[in-house]
Amino acid sequence: MHKKIVICIALTTLLLTGCWDxxxxxxxxxxxxxxxxxxxxxxxxxxxINDKQPIExxxxxxxxxxxxAFPELNIEELSNxxxxxxxxxxxxxxxxxxxxxxHEMIYGHLRVVVLNSDVAKDERAFREIxxxxxxxxFISRRVILLMTDExxxxxxxxxPEINPIVGRFISEMFSRKxxxxxxxxxxxxxxxxxxxxxxxxxxxxxxxGEKDVKISGAGVINNYEFxxxxxxxxxxxxxxxRGDADIVGTRIPDYKGVNIPIDVxxxxxxxxxxxxxxxxxxxxxxxxxxxxxxxxxxxxxDTLNPDVVKDIEKTACDTVKKQMESAIDNVQKxxxxxxxxxxxxxxxxxxxxxxxxxxDWDEIFPNIDIEVDVNLKIRRxxxxx
Amino acid sequence: xxxxxxxxxINQLIFILMLTMVGTGILTLPRNLAExxxxxxxxxxxxxxxxxxxIALIHGSIVKLSPNKQYxxxxxxxxxxxxxxxVGFAYIIYLTVFIALITRTFGEVxxxxxxxxxxxxxxxxxxxxxxVYLARRGIEVLARMMEFIFPIIILFSxxxxxxxxxxxxxxxxxxxxxxxxxxIIKGLPVTLTSFVGFEMILFFGGYLDKPQNAMKSYxxxxxxxxxxxxxxxxxxxxxxxxQMKYLVWPTIDLFYTIRLPGLFIENVQVIVMGLWILAIFSxxxxxxxxxxxxxxxxxxxxxxxxxxxxxxxxxxxxxxxxENISENYEMISKYTNYFSSIMIFVIPLIILVSLVIQKKLxxxxxxxx
Numbered sequence: 244m245h246k247k248i249v250i251c252i253a254l255t256t257l258l259l260t261g262c263w264d265x266x267x268x269x270x271x272x273x274x275x276x277x278x279x280x281x282x283x284x285x286x287x288x289x290x291x292i293n294d295k296q297p298i299e300x301x302x303x304x305x306x307x308x309x310x311x312a313f314p315e316l317n318i319e320e321l322s323n324x325x326x327x328x329x330x331x332x333x334x335x336x337x338x339x340x341x342x343x344x345x346h347e348m349i350y351g352h353l354r355v356v357v358l359n360s361d362v363a364k365d366e367r368a369f370r371e372i373x374x375x376x377x378x379x380x381f382i383s384r385r386v387i388l389l390m391t392d393e394x395x396x397x398x399x400x401x402x403p404e405i406n407p408i409v410g411r412f413i414s415e416m417f418s419r420k421x422x423x424x425x426x427x428x429x430x431x432x433x434x435x436x437x438x439x440x441x442x443x444x445x446x447x448x449x450x451x452g453e454k455d456v457k458i459s460g461a462g463v464i465n466n467y468e469f470x471x472x473x474x475x476x477x478x479x480x481x482x483x484x485r486g487d488a489d490i491v492g493t494r495i496p497d498y499k500g501v502n503i504p505i506d507v508x509x510x511x512x513x514x515x516x517x518x519x520x521x522x523x524x525x526x527x528x529x530x531x532x533x534x535x536x537x538x539x540x541x542x543x544x545d546t547l548n549p550d551v552v553k554d555i556e557k558t559a560c561d562t563v564k565k566q567m568e569s570a571i572d573n574v575q576k577x578x579x580x581x582x583x584x585x586x587x588x589x590x591x592x593x594x595x596x597x598x599x600x601x602x603d604w605d606e607i608f609p610n611i612d613i614e615v616d617v618n619l620k621i622r623r624x625x626x627x628x
Numbered sequence: 629x630x631x632x633x634x635x636x637x638i639n640q641l642i643f644i645l646m647l648t649m650v651g652t653g654i655l656t657l658p659r660n661l662a663e664x665x666x667x668x669x670x671x672x673x674x675x676x677x678x679x680x681x682x683i684a685l686i687h688g689s690i691v692k693l694s695p696n697k698q699y700x701x702x703x704x705x706x707x708x709x710x711x712x713x714x715v716g717f718a719y720i721i722y723l724t725v726f727i728a729l730i731t732r733t734f735g736e737v738x739x740x741x742x743x744x745x746x747x748x749x750x751x752x753x754x755x756x757x758x759x760v761y762l763a764r765r766g767i768e769v770l771a772r773m774m775e776f777i778f779p780i781i782i783l784f785s786x787x788x789x790x791x792x793x794x795x796x797x798x799x800x801x802x803x804x805x806x807x808x809x810x811x812i813i814k815g816l817p818v819t820l821t822s823f824v825g826f827e828m829i830l831f832f833g834g835y836l837d838k839p840q841n842a843m844k845s846y847x848x849x850x851x852x853x854x855x856x857x858x859x860x861x862x863x864x865x866x867x868x869x870x871q872m873k874y875l876v877w878p879t880i881d882l883f884y885t886i887r888l889p890g891l892f893i894e895n896v897q898v899i900v901m902g903l904w905i906l907a908i909f910s911x912x913x914x915x916x917x918x919x920x921x922x923x924x925x926x927x928x929x930x931x932x933x934x935x936x937x938x939x940x941x942x943x944x945x946x947x948x949x950x951e952n953i954s955e956n957y958e959m960i961s962k963y964t965n966y967f968s969s970i971m972i973f974v975i976p977l978i979i980l981v982s983l984v985i986q987k988k989l990x991x992x993x994x995x996x997x
Binding site (some may be wrong): 377380383384385430432435436439440590591592594 | 667740741744799802803806866867868870871874881884885
């Protein structure tokens, strides 16, 4: 008798799979991407979304436009459904959307959040959005966080030709290991980590095209506020400096009249603190190996000649060093924001010094000396000399 | 009922102890450690483990000194009968409230991650009902259940924590050896909380088939310590000490970061929640049984089965006393800091001292005679 009951119970549990809190799977909208824009009521028509409220109050309420993209189910051709709504938080939008759709929205498979830069310019709004994402039980920490200076809704509305589901397209782009480091890691876990650590971070920038999107450069966050865009070349250099870059294509534009592209594999960079009395000096040792991808057909550059290779090596080192120094200069002088993670280096390896400087790090960082020591070795030259 | 052959082996006891210790604390341990110091959290953990180890040795020797006796009997021998009744009753209250607080945490986590629309009352009562079922069956069934659960939990959790190391940065553990002695002392209560549960040996030691092996129970502490080290290193190398302070349940967040192309399920945390429910159940059930056996001794009943169910409403009502989750955690930390340390450390120490003195006196009497 006992056995029969146990078998019955076991079998019923099998039948119950796929049922989750009384929601059928067809009635679920799997949000794949969210775009967040700042809501600015149009001045000329002087109308608010809620007629009873004056516009001023609405602005004060910190309203956002949320744009959601869902993959359309039950259809042979993949495409997105896009819904957009105005509200003060993801939660309240979710509530109000219950009166607009017959489906339940869930965020368990959310891949991408795109922020308009105006949202990030406002510290309060930015902190609210970040906490919303970190607090949410179902939003994974692998979600990609991006910034854009266009309307975030435009990015969400793009249907990339390669994969029309925009959320999945972008997140798969970020999970490519060989991606060129023109934008930094986008997963919200690492960005939140950076912001928790110092209030500073880089958030990858996304640009929309007609039929595709492109990640390029990064938005600089200083003290929980967006302060400007770092362009893609500088971002690459910052990534190399931080040791987050793997493969970077670089080139020597004019080596004896030949344009030589080099495929460079970076190792983790090593930082060193050089003791000096008047200033903090950091030396970054950057090690890399490169392959020459092209010289010139029967040209002057003989890549089987070790002296020539050594010379190319030296030029390449100088090129990388120059680029990096200009990027570091930009970060220190223009943005005055430690996105090079030197604060983290000091905290980890020189805790006593860090204790002394942590209070005024924002003022100290722009004036410290950073020296770059590039050591690039060319290993392979291709199949023809 | 197998009341007549209620014996367990030392290995079974070790399984029970290990699984009782690993419970709700595992979700919050990394954050609690991060709040004490921004570095060297693993040293605090080691120190806490050593302290727990020494307390476990005290418990072990109590069991060894009064073999095959129920804990209440030991209390009577050591503290005289009237005091033993008071202390025994205090133990029942201690266990009941502790189970209640764990149940509440369990309900909150399940409600947040799995059953958002199920009332917390239903969640709490369901787990307690299963626990009642097990407590009715006595120690043997419990021991076999733990033997059964243990490999499932261990195999899966090592696999899953291993996955989490794929994307972690061990430099987050730096700087090392910066910690000062005061910080270690400050952090001890936090870590000791995570080892609560090893006092089960006091309640179940009487069932051991070979009581002289009781000291071997220290192995349970070492195993759990290793497991906690794994958890702490995995979470800290993922989040770093600064971000950790802001995460309510860092251990769950850890599994939200796992990304493995080609993994057959996208969200590993589903497995984790399944394991965690088992882990919580294996904390609640032994404590429940311990409370029941104590009640059995106090009431001098012959069978403990009918005493299991009355605990359910009491535990349930205590579990809904905290108004919100913050208050719940506040209560747990106060409770374990004060009440637990008395019940786990102070009282057993007194008992041990009393038992040792009695033994010496007895020997003297024998020699003199």
